[in-house]
Amino acid sequence: MKVVYGLFADPETAQRAVDALHAACSELKFEERQIVIVSGEPHEGYDFADSHLTSLPYRWAVLGGAIGALSGYLLTTLTQKAYPIATGGMPITPPWTNGIIIYEMTMLGTILMTLIVLLRGARLPNFKGVITDPGIWLGKILVGVADPLERLKPELEECLLNAGATEIKEFSGVSG
Amino acid sequence: MQRTAEQIEQDLLRPIFTSTVKYKVALVLSASLVLAGIAAFGYQLYSGIGVWGINSPVFWAFDITNFVFWIGISHAGTLISAILRLCNASWRRPVTRCAEAITVFAIVIGGLVPLCHIGRPWLAYWMIPYPNQRGIWPNFRSPLAWDFFAISTYLTGSTTFLYLPTIPDFAAVRDSAKGFRKVIYRALALGWQGTPRQWQRLEIAMHIMAIAIVPVAVSVHTIVSWDFSMTLVPMWHSTIFGPYFVIGAIFSGIAALILAMALLRKFLHLEDYLRPLHFNNLGKLLLTTSLLWFYFTFAERLTTWYGNSPSEMDVFWVSIRQNFSPAFWIMVVCNFVIPVPILSIKRFRTITGTAIASSTIIVGMWLERFLIIVPALDHKFLRYAWGSYRPTWVEDTLMASSFGMMALLYLLFAKAVPMISIWEMKVGLQPHGGGIITTAPTKRPAHGLVLEGPLPTDVPE
Numbered sequence: 156m157k158v159v160y161g162l163f164a165d166p167e168t169a170q171r172a173v174d175a176l177h178a179a180c181s182e183l184k185f186e187e188r189q190i191v192i193v194s195g196e197p198h199e200g201y202d203f204a205d206s207h208l209t210s211l212p213y214r215w216a217v218l219g220g221a222i223g224a225l226s227g228y229l230l231t232t233l234t235q236k237a238y239p240i241a242t243g244g245m246p247i248t249p250p251w252t253n254g255i256i257i258y259e260m261t262m263l264g265t266i267l268m269t270l271i272v273l274l275r276g277a278r279l280p281n282f283k284g285v286i287t288d289p290g291i292w293l294g295k296i297l298v299g300v301a302d303p304l305e306r307l308k309p310e311l312e313e314c315l316l317n318a319g320a321t322e323i324k325e326f327s328g329v330s331g
Numbered sequence: 332m333q334r335t336a337e338q339i340e341q342d343l344l345r346p347i348f349t350s351t352v353k354y355k356v357a358l359v360l361s362a363s364l365v366l367a368g369i370a371a372f373g374y375q376l377y378s379g380i381g382v383w384g385i386n387s388p389v390f391w392a393f394d395i396t397n398f399v400f401w402i403g404i405s406h407a408g409t410l411i412s413a414i415l416r417l418c419n420a421s422w423r424r425p426v427t428r429c430a431e432a433i434t435v436f437a438i439v440i441g442g443l444v445p446l447c448h449i450g451r452p453w454l455a456y457w458m459i460p461y462p463n464q465r466g467i468w469p470n471f472r473s474p475l476a477w478d479f480f481a482i483s484t485y486l487t488g489s490t491t492f493l494y495l496p497t498i499p500d501f502a503a504v505r506d507s508a509k510g511f512r513k514v515i516y517r518a519l520a521l522g523w524q525g526t527p528r529q530w531q532r533l534e535i536a537m538h539i540m541a542i543a544i545v546p547v548a549v550s551v552h553t554i555v556s557w558d559f560s561m562t563l564v565p566m567w568h569s570t571i572f573g574p575y576f577v578i579g580a581i582f583s584g585i586a587a588l589i590l591a592m593a594l595l596r597k598f599l600h601l602e603d604y605l606r607p608l609h610f611n612n613l614g615k616l617l618l619t620t621s622l623l624w625f626y627f628t629f630a631e632r633l634t635t636w637y638g639n640s641p642s643e644m645d646v647f648w649v650s651i652r653q654n655f656s657p658a659f660w661i662m663v664v665c666n667f668v669i670p671v672p673i674l675s676i677k678r679f680r681t682i683t684g685t686a687i688a689s690s691t692i693i694v695g696m697w698l699e700r701f702l703i704i705v706p707a708l709d710h711k712f713l714r715y716a717w718g719s720y721r722p723t724w725v726e727d728t729l730m731a732s733s734f735g736m737m738a739l740l741y742l743l744f745a746k747a748v749p750m751i752s753i754w755e756m757k758v759g760l761q762p763h764g765g766g767i768i769t770t771a772p773t774k775r776p777a778h779g780l781v782l783e784g785p786l787p788t789d790v791p792e
Contacts, residue, residue: 195336195503196757197530207528212535216543231471234462238469252472255554259480262547266488266540273495273536274521277529281522291525292503294336294757 157327158191159311160299161320162290166198168319169296173203175318176300183307183314185300193286193297203298215272216265223264227257286326295321334603339756343749344507346599354598354742361738368732371725372447380450382725389708389720394448395558396701397733400583401441402482402555403576403696404737407584408434409489410548411616413541422612424755425604428748429595430588431493436740437587438486440733447729474557481547481554488544495536498523499754552580559703565642566635566707575627579696582620582666586692589613591741593686595750598742604751607682614685617692618674625667628699642712650706654719658698665695 163169169192176190198204231253274280288297298320303311312323334342346354375382385392408430415423446452460469460476470476502523505516523529556576559567569575589610596605632651635643650659670688673679710717722730744750 192527193525194527194530195499195525196754196761197534198527198761199534204527204530207531209531209535212532212539216539230461234460234469235471237462240468249472252477255477255550256471256480258550259477259484259547262543262550263480263484263487265543266484266491266547269536269539269543270491270495273532276532277523279498279521279523279529281524282517283522285522285524287502287506287524289506292336292340292506292753294760 156284156286156301157303157325158286158299158301159303159308159315159323159325160191160286160288160297161312161315161318161323162288162295163298163319164295164321166201166204166296169194169198169298170201170203172298172315172318172320175314176298179310179314183300183311184304185302189301189303191286191297191299191301193288193291195291195294198296209276212269212272212276216269219268219271220261220265222268224257224261226264227260228253230260231256288324288326290322299326334760336757336760339753339760340503342601342603343751343753343756344504346601346745347504347747347749348507350746351598351600354746357594357598357738358742361735361742364732364735365739367728368735371728371732375447375450375725375729376452380448382723384721384723384726386718386720388711388716388718389705391708392705392720393701393722393726393730394444395704396697397730398441398444399555399576399700399704400697401437401444401733401737403552403580403583403700404587405434405437405441405485405489405584406548406552406577406580407437407588408432409485409492409544410434410581411585411588413492413544413548416537416541417545421759422608424759425601425606425751426588426592426609426613427755428493428497428752429592429605429750431489432741432744432748432750433584433587433591433737434489435486435493436737436744438482438489439740440736442482442486444733474554474561477554478558481551485547485551488540488547492537492540492544495533495540496752496755497748498533499525500749500752503753504749549577552576559707564707564711565640566646567703569631569634571627571631571634575631578620578623578627579699582617582624583692583696585613585617585620586689586696589617589685589689590693593682593689595745596682599745599750601751604756610682610685611677611680614674614680614688617685617688618671621667621670621674621692625671628663645710646707649710650702654709655702655706658702662695662698662702665691666699667695 161172163172173190173192177187180187180190192203232248235248235253286297286301288295291297298315298318300311315323383392383394385394412423412427412430415427445458446455449455449458457465457467458475458479460471460479462469498520501516501520502525505513505520508516553573553576556572560569560572562568592605592609592613596602632647635647649655669691673684673688705720708718709720
């Protein structure tokens with residue numbers, strides 16, 4: 156994978172670059188999904204950063220909790236019924252004490268589901284094509300286009316420079 | 332002083348690539364304690380559990396004291412970090428990772444104690460309550476089975492809570508490291524890039540984790556308290572034990588956090604990040620929990636004294652006036668008499684002041700756990716069954732080694748991971764100070780999620 160990108164000193168200029176790329180995508184013959192944005196910190200409050208906001212992980216977390224609760228219920232109930240010992244009139248499946256285990260399993264389900272949803276949503280792990288630049292760890296924002304047409308690279312670089320890029324670079328292959 | 336992203340990057344990555352003499356000395360000392368503990372444990376395995384001082388009627392002593400103490404210490408991190416994250420306290424940023432690391436290591440050490448106590452650790456899997464063919468009935472009515480579920484959930488949650496915000500920092504180290512180290516960090520970073528999508532998902536995941544981990548943390552120490560309060564032993568069978576243990580855990584946890592931060596500050600030269608403000612704020616929390624601890628201790632003792640039940644009064648007096656009175660009064664001095672004046676007066680609520688108060692609290696809270704467990708077993712009901720307990724050198728060594736293990740794990744962690752979250756510190760530089768994602772009413776109805784803010788870019792001294 157090849158990426159032509161510019162480094163931007165602040166999120167305002169990065170936003171300008173993203174807007175310029177969106178406007179120029181038909182002219183420069185690339186699709187919007189080819190736009191690459193990478194930063195060393197989150198920049199909430201900007202369109203380029205907030206375009207992936209979603210409440211789905213919260214719903215998945217609730218589902219994870221439900222699965223955990225069901226697992227806890229089945230573990231306690233089925234196990235206790237599988238060993239039908241004499242309990243002196245006490246219930247074989249005591250709701251109070253089973254409730255403690257079901258509660259812990261509910262929370263475990265929520266935690267594990269959150270982890271799974273994060274990894275899936277953030278597309279991790281991913282050891283191929285990690286686009287990075289030392290500049291992003293110094294506070295800069297990388298904005299570029301993946302696999303642009305070779306003949307249109309000068310126009311693309313000009314577009315990035317006009318938006319305020321401090322430097323233009325090219326990334327090819329796997330890094331990190 | 333406002334620092335730049337570059338300075339933050341350099342300052343916080345420096346401890347990973349360089350080591351000070353102080354750090355090396357601390358590493359050798361803590362490793363020596365761990366080696367001593369391993370030798371003592373080897374001797375115990377060879378000779379049998381009889382080399383401990385426990386005997387009828389005191390079958391639980393130093394080991395359970397250490398278990399309760401370390402599980403309590405584990406409340407430092409995840410719970411405090413989660414609460415500060417949910418409150419969006421901007422001063423939390425340098426504190427959270429130090430705190431979260433304490434939690435994970437303290438649970439691991441706490442979890443090792445039962446392994447030592449069972450005498451035959453190779454049969455430890457028998458404790459796992461699941462349907463099996465060994466004829467062992469998993470008793471879900473037992474608080475020890477609840478412990479298993481609570482502690483394993485807390486360990487999973489705390490490890491996740493520590494690891495998730497560390498992923499971007501692993502990526503930062505990956506891009507600075509060379510050779511074998513780069514390979515390791517590349518694996519740990521999971522291929523993190525820092526795309527907007529990844530940042531969004533990470534922040535949402537941290538928000539969910541912070542919500543989930545608070546009730547788990549509370550439940551863990553409540554369940555640990557139920558190990559005692561579900562039995563009919565004098566002064567154990569008490570409804571106050573749940574909240575009493577939780578407050579005690581948070582109390583000792585904050586003390587451990589302050590102490591760890593004070594040491595990290597010196598050993599890793601993080602003076603510009605772990606500032607007096609952080610110790611002042613944590614000192615206020617410590618003061619609050621010290622007062623709460625005193626309130627609970629007083630309420631528990633007063634209720635026992637007023638009830639005047641003979642079996643409970645035997646335990647009551649043995650801990651206040653007789654054999655265990657030195658330990659009891661040292662506990663009161665360490666947990667209340669020394670810390671409260673230090674932490675109440677602003678002039679004394681300095682880094683040194685809070686570190687001194689925290690040190691005494693660590694001692695006091697260990698004694699508190701000991702005094703809950705041993706006197707009650709020592710003086711249980713009928714006088715002919717009373718006994719006595721004196722720890723042996725094996726138990727002393729194992730206890731000291733648990734502190735050494737904590738220090739060693741923490742030091743090694745500090746060598747492998749930036750002890751202060753780099754990316755969160757950089758967020759603090761942004762004009763709005765960075766915010767956590769909430770589901771509050773929104774500026775962008777289409778998404779339903781907004782940022783909280785504005786927040787100050789940096790907190791004042």
